[in-house]
Each structure stands twice: as C-alpha cells, then as structure tokens.
Amino acid sequence: MPDNDTNRPLPSTRPTGRPDARVRSAIVIGGGIAGPVTAAALTRAGIEAAVYEAYPEPSGGIGGSLALAPNGVAALEIVGAADAVRERALPITASSVSIADRPLGATPSLPDLEPLRMIGRGPLHEALRTAARQAGVPLHHGRRLVGVEEAPDGVTARFADGSTATADVLIGADGARSTVRRLIDPQAPAADYTGMLGFEGFVPHDALPARLDVGTPGEMVFAFGRRAYYLYWPTPDGVGWGVNLPSETYLSYADARRTPAEEWLRIIRERYAGDRPGAALAAGTVPETLQVVGALHIMPPVPHWSRGRLVLVGDAVHAPSNSTGQGASLAIESSIELARCLRDLPDAGSAFAAYERLRRNRVETIARRGAKLNHAKTPGPIARALMRLILPAMLNRTSTLDVLGREQRFRIDWDEPARPEDLSGSQRAIAR
Ligand SMILES: Cc1cc2nc3c(=O)[nH]c(=O)nc-3n(C[C@H](O)[C@H](O)[C@H](O)COP(=O)(O)OP(=O)(O)OC[C@H]3O[C@@H](n4cnc5c(N)ncnc54)[C@H](O)[C@@H]3O)c2cc1C
CATH class of the missing domain: 3.30.9.30 (D-Amino Acid Oxidase; Chain A, domain 2)
Incomplete structure (x- = not known):
C-alpha cells in the first residue's frame, strides 16, 4: 500500500480492469487496541494493512490498566497475541463487592473460564503491536488523520503532517473521540x-x-x-x-x-x-x-457504522463504558469480525453490512448494561440506601450469571465463512 510522505500525485493502488471489487488493502487509523488487532487479522485474511497512529511514539505506561475478559483473550488467539497478554498480565481469580466498607460477597463468576487478565496499557499495546509487526503490518507514528478523499476505486487518507496514503478501504479504530466517525456522518453522535x-x-x-x-x-x-x-x-x-x-x-x-x-x-x-x-x-x-x-x-448507538469505503471499529463505534469491563474485549472481537467479513464477502459494502449485523446487537446490549452500572456508581441519597438492599440480591441472581455467560463465553470461529445475510449458526445463540 502506498504511503506518500509528501503531497506528490498519488499512485493508484488498484490495477485497472480488475475483475472483482474484493478488498485487498486497508488503511487502519489508530494504533491503540482495535487498530493493531484489525491490521493483524486483515493480514491473516490476505488483505494488506498498515496502521497510522496520531501519537509520535508508543504510549508507554499512559492510561493505567485494564482487565481483559475471557472472550477478549480468546479472540486474541486468532492473531497470536493471547499468550503474550497472559504473560504480561495479573490473573484475577476472585472478585467481590463492598458497600460503605461492608463486604457484600463474591461477584458471580464462571469458574470454567480462564480468569480476567489485568494488564497495563503499555504492555498490552506492546503485545498487540508486536503481533501486528510479526504479521508484517507497518505501524506509522505521528500520523494524525485529518481528512479523506474518496474515489470510485479507493480512498486516500490525509494526515496533519501533509502526507497521504491510499487503499481500498479506510478503517477508523481511532477511539471514542473518533475523527473517522464524523467523516462517515457529520451528524454522528459524540460519546x-x-x-x-x-x-x-x-x-x-x-x-x-x-x-x-x-x-x-x-x-x-x-x-x-x-x-x-x-x-x-x-x-x-x-x-x-x-x-x-x-x-x-x-x-x-x-x-x-x-x-x-x-x-x-x-x-x-x-x-x-x-x-x-x-x-x-x-x-x-x-x-x-x-x-x-x-x-x-x-457511546450512544451510532446510526451509521460505515459509508462507502469507510468503516468504524472499537471505541470509535461502540465504547460501552469502563463499567462493563468489556470495552477492549469488544474492540478486539469487532476487529476480528471485520477482517473475517472483508475476507469472505465480495466487496466493501457487503462486508461492512455483514460486520454490522454480526456486531451491533451484542455491543449495544453490553453498553446498556454499562449505562445502568454508571447510574449505580453515581446514586443520590435514596438510591444509595436502596442499593444496600438491591445489590446483595443482584449478586445472587442466576440472571446475572446468564448475562456474564453471554458476554464471556462468546467465541469467534475464524475458519467459518462470513455470510452476507445472517448471523452464523455458532454465534446466533450467544450473540443476542
Ligand atoms: C479508566 C478506564 C478503564 C477501562 N477499563 C477497562 C477494562 O477493565 N476492560 C476493558 O475491556 N476495557 C476497559 N476500558 C475501555 C478500553 O480502554 C477501550 O474500550 C479500548 O481502549 C478501546 O480500544 P480502541 O483501540 O478502540 O480505542 P483506543 O484505545 O482509544 O485507541 C484509539 C487510538 O487512535 C488514536 N487516534 C485518535 N485519533 C486519531 C487520528 N485522527 N489519527 C490517528 N490516530 C488517532 C489514538 O491516539 C489511540 O491510540 C477502560 C477505559 C477507561 C477509560
């Protein structure tokens, strides 16, 4: 994929007279979590991909830690990054809730699944970027996307330093304050x-x-x-x-x-x-x-996940709030699913539609849970008193375990071809 350092005339990335509209190259904006995973998965799918990150150098320790859930770690197996994450993480084998210093007991857990993996953002980014580099993905730093030019046969990204890059599609993995989201739809909601x-x-x-x-x-x-x-x-x-x-x-x-x-x-x-x-x-x-x-x-529901050759992934389209403990894991799942759809469907439009169908319900359901938890974290005096009564019951409810199971048992079958119309059989039961 061409990466132009100046405003020189852009070479075309696509041979003329190509027999089909299959996607062969991608620009990935954002080198956080979704970006490197999407690029690594695309490469595995036979699609050339490069990552463009606004920050001039890797973030190091900025941003604290996060816990990856079993579904997120399982999805990382597909790009070969799961073990590197496990090695750098602290396994969380037990968790509990307290209210005003009073222990309320253990949170529901699924003992047959691997533990949550608590990991610093620095080591996590490093593990994901290493997986992307090993797959052959170039990672460019100091490249802030400021605009795009769309043509019938490709899309060109314009960066703040004046450079450009061209490919078949452009993927916005640029976080909750996404620029690509506004380029897709200027009326898109903000986080x-x-x-x-x-x-x-x-x-x-x-x-x-x-x-x-x-x-x-x-x-x-x-x-x-x-x-x-x-x-x-x-x-x-x-x-x-x-x-x-x-x-x-x-x-x-x-x-x-x-x-x-x-x-x-x-x-x-x-x-x-x-x-x-x-x-x-x-x-x-x-x-x-x-x-x-x-x-x-x-993130409130985003009406348009894609337009033309542009599409969103990760927090840019579905940040479910830190309260769910699922933001990064969902970003990883969506990255893999987007790559699978681009691998199997005949053009960008049908791949983006299938991707959205596979993902929207799951991520919005989890975001609704996050919104409820956020209310519980900022209660008024009456709600605070009620919580002492409600929380113990919630901890013991089997429906809480069901919710956890739907979130954490989710697995992607990478080898199963993505279909244009429907959720795949293995996912239909658990993705709702
Ligand atoms: C306090 C806190 C705690 C959290 N805890 C958890 C947790 O325990 N478990 C969990 O799963 N999730 C957690 N999350 C959520 C998780 O951090 C996000 O869901 C995850 O980072 C999303 O990854 P992403 O790659 O989509 O976005 P980001 O990680 O935000 O990455 C986006 C990248 O895009 C780059 N970028 C932005 N604009 C541009 C541009 N114009 N051009 C080029 N690059 C650009 C940014 O610099 C950044 O590197 C937490 C979040 C917070 C804030």
Whole structure:
C-alpha cells in the first residue's frame, strides 16, 4: 500500500480492469487496541494493512490498566497475541463487592473460564503491536488523520503532517473521540459523558498501614464508598486502584491534566475520607503514581457504522463504558469480525453490512448494561440506601450469571465463512 510522505500525485493502488471489487488493502487509523488487532487479522485474511497512529511514539505506561475478559483473550488467539497478554498480565481469580466498607460477597463468576487478565496499557499495546509487526503490518507514528478523499476505486487518507496514503478501504479504530466517525456522518453522535472522571493510583505495600487488609494478589474488590465508587486490586508489590470521581464538569484527558496532580489528590482524599481502604489508598498515592484519565465515556448507538469505503471499529463505534469491563474485549472481537467479513464477502459494502449485523446487537446490549452500572456508581441519597438492599440480591441472581455467560463465553470461529445475510449458526445463540 502506498504511503506518500509528501503531497506528490498519488499512485493508484488498484490495477485497472480488475475483475472483482474484493478488498485487498486497508488503511487502519489508530494504533491503540482495535487498530493493531484489525491490521493483524486483515493480514491473516490476505488483505494488506498498515496502521497510522496520531501519537509520535508508543504510549508507554499512559492510561493505567485494564482487565481483559475471557472472550477478549480468546479472540486474541486468532492473531497470536493471547499468550503474550497472559504473560504480561495479573490473573484475577476472585472478585467481590463492598458497600460503605461492608463486604457484600463474591461477584458471580464462571469458574470454567480462564480468569480476567489485568494488564497495563503499555504492555498490552506492546503485545498487540508486536503481533501486528510479526504479521508484517507497518505501524506509522505521528500520523494524525485529518481528512479523506474518496474515489470510485479507493480512498486516500490525509494526515496533519501533509502526507497521504491510499487503499481500498479506510478503517477508523481511532477511539471514542473518533475523527473517522464524523467523516462517515457529520451528524454522528459524540460519546456521552458518564458524569465521572477516571484516575488510577498505585500504592506500594510499605505506604499502607500495617494492619490494613487489602486482600491478596489475584483478588479485585468493587467498592461503593460513602461518596464515590472505586475498585482495587492487590499486586505482588502493592495495591492498584481505580477512581471514578463524580464530577458535573466534563474534563477531557488534556483538560484534566492541566490541573496539577497534587490538586487532584487533595480532591480524591477528601472524597474517599472515611472509606476503608479507600482513604488509605488515597493517602498512599503520590503525584508520581497517579494517572489522570479524564472524562469517562459511553457511546450512544451510532446510526451509521460505515459509508462507502469507510468503516468504524472499537471505541470509535461502540465504547460501552469502563463499567462493563468489556470495552477492549469488544474492540478486539469487532476487529476480528471485520477482517473475517472483508475476507469472505465480495466487496466493501457487503462486508461492512455483514460486520454490522454480526456486531451491533451484542455491543449495544453490553453498553446498556454499562449505562445502568454508571447510574449505580453515581446514586443520590435514596438510591444509595436502596442499593444496600438491591445489590446483595443482584449478586445472587442466576440472571446475572446468564448475562456474564453471554458476554464471556462468546467465541469467534475464524475458519467459518462470513455470510452476507445472517448471523452464523455458532454465534446466533450467544450473540443476542
Ligand atoms: C479508566 C478506564 C478503564 C477501562 N477499563 C477497562 C477494562 O477493565 N476492560 C476493558 O475491556 N476495557 C476497559 N476500558 C475501555 C478500553 O480502554 C477501550 O474500550 C479500548 O481502549 C478501546 O480500544 P480502541 O483501540 O478502540 O480505542 P483506543 O484505545 O482509544 O485507541 C484509539 C487510538 O487512535 C488514536 N487516534 C485518535 N485519533 C486519531 C487520528 N485522527 N489519527 C490517528 N490516530 C488517532 C489514538 O491516539 C489511540 O491510540 C477502560 C477505559 C477507561 C477509560
């Protein structure tokens, strides 16, 4: 696929008089999670792909950690990245819920599945990019997409540095604030704000009170504190914790970083004062170990997933909110399904339609669950009192296990040909 460093006239990527409209090359915008996985899967499908990432260099440790669910790790098997993720991750074998310091018990779990894999974004990105590079995918950094030019036989991406690239299709894996989404449909909804700002902290063991019980590595606790929700997970070196700070003011990642970390820590300590172990985690976190994430997002349903030669994947089209613990796993699944559809269907339009049919219901169902959880994390005083009654019942309901099963048992059969009309037999039962 040509990658033009200047505004030189573009060479055509497609031989004239080609007998069919099958997709043979793709530009993938975004080198986060969906981008490298999509490109690696496309290469496996025999489609040439290159990734273009706006940031000038790999992100390193920015953005904290996330937990990959068994369905996400299983999908990574298809691009050969699952073991690299398992090696870099902390397995979470038990999780529980507490409310105002009172343990409510274990969350429902599926013991026959592999554990959640808690992994830093830096190591995760590295594992996914390595898989893409090993598949032969070029990864370009410092290439921010600013526009596209569409022609009957291809699409050209324009980048902020003046360079361009041309291919049969362009895939927007550019996250919740996607540029490609607006290029597909200028009226497309923006990601909604959940009303919470995200932070992640880390506290070494020796910065915690000696008698404080924070559990052992492999456990994770979802804690509804007196004034705000948080979660924490002991590691061999200390305790990681995620903060969901209610805030009426929307602050993007860049806006939130303009406030000094010391000031955020003051606010966080005030908010978790009196919570156990929340107060100690806040006290033990220092500016150097506080990651500021900014506004937490949830995508409303996106009316148009594709147009012409452009299509969306991952958070760009279905960010289900961090509350579901499924955003990255769904992004990985969609990446693989998009590649499978482009492999098996005769042109971009029918591949994009089949891809959307396979994915839309599943991702929107999970996003609806995320929206409910977000309400539970920011309750008023009455709802807070009710939660003490409702949560224990929810934890024990078999329907909760059913939901978890539908999310985590989902598997993609890579070898099964994607069909134009219908969900495949193996997926019909579980994708709803
Ligand atoms: C606090 C928090 C906790 C979370 N916890 C979990 C969890 O436990 N489990 C889970 O599964 N998910 C979790 N998620 C969700 C998960 O992070 C996302 O679903 C996942 O990152 C989506 O991947 P993506 O590749 O679609 O988007 P992103 O990871 O956002 O990647 C998009 C990439 O596109 C690049 N980009 C953007 N615009 C352009 C442009 N114009 N040109 C070129 N490149 C561009 C960006 O720089 C970025 O690298 C969490 C999210 C947050 C915020």
